[in-house]
Amino acid sequence: MLDLINAIPRSLILPPANLFLLILIGLALWRRWPRIGRSLAGTGLALLALLSMPKVAELFVTPLERMTAPLHAPERAGAQAIVVLGAGRLRNAPEYGGRDIPDVTALARLRYAAHLQRRTKLPILVSGGTVGKPPAGERAYSLADAMATALREDFGVPVQWVEARSRDTAENAAYSAALLRADEVRRVLLVTDAMHMARARAAFERAGLEVVDAPTMFFTGQARSIHAWVPSAEGLRRSWYAMYELIGMGWYRLRAGGAQVPER
Secondary structure (H helix, E strand, C coil), X not given: CHHHHHXXXXXXXXXXXXXXXXXXXXXXXXXXXXXXXXXXXXXXXXXXXXXXXXXXXHHHHHHHHCCCCCCCCHHHXXXXXEEEECCCEEEEEHHHCCEEEECHHHHHHHHHHHXXXXXXXXXXXXXXXXXXXXXXXXXXXXXXXXXXXXXXHCCCCCCCEEECCCCCHHHHHHHHHHHHHHCCCCEEEEEEEHHHHHHHHHHHHHCCXXXXXXXXXXXXXXXXXXXXXXXXXXXXXXXXXXXXXXXXXXXXXXXXXXXXXXXX
8 A cells, every 4th residue: 555655646746736636626617516616726726826935835844944953063073974865967968968967956965065075074975866767778877976976076075985776765865874884884964955854864864874964955034025925936846845845754654654753
């Protein structure tokens, strides 16, 4: 049953796809059952507008970001390595000769990892696999490969480990922990987005590592002007991301048999 649920595309149960589906159902029912149709379509449209407002998105973002805190003294954290989690990538970037490159979310994580490495001189592990099969005759080029290339070539920072098999956060943790244990690394600075940190930390701790939070990309408190009440693509993206993480935390707890995600 859990595998069946996991097979449902996440895009279908998250905004805006689920809201567009609700609107379409309402429109389909409008002629035969006008009251029900109007209610469904109107509810979908209203929720779409609300979730697109950065100020409303902050209601979902803030509880996630309060589960972690900025790392102010990485040199005194007692860590042995820096682990950077992958996000997404841009395929066949023409300005890089058709090579895959990290997307803006992954790039923000890499920038912070480079900052931490210069302060601590700790070795870096990048983690992220390949989604889908590569074209026939081509070698798989993982997200971790793209991240390692960006750190070395664009930030001038060395990368010691490349974990290129993982497909999700749980596998990020399991495969990274295996690589690090082989070199007797037990305590790490974990770099990911603030919203993703609670779920990522729980996964890495379940894999047997000691984790020091090193979050980046905080959004709480940024929606201050009147424009924060105007629907925007960025507002909807933040709502989507927060809901994705909230659902992901619930899913990981279910898969782990009810284990709680610790708050910090």
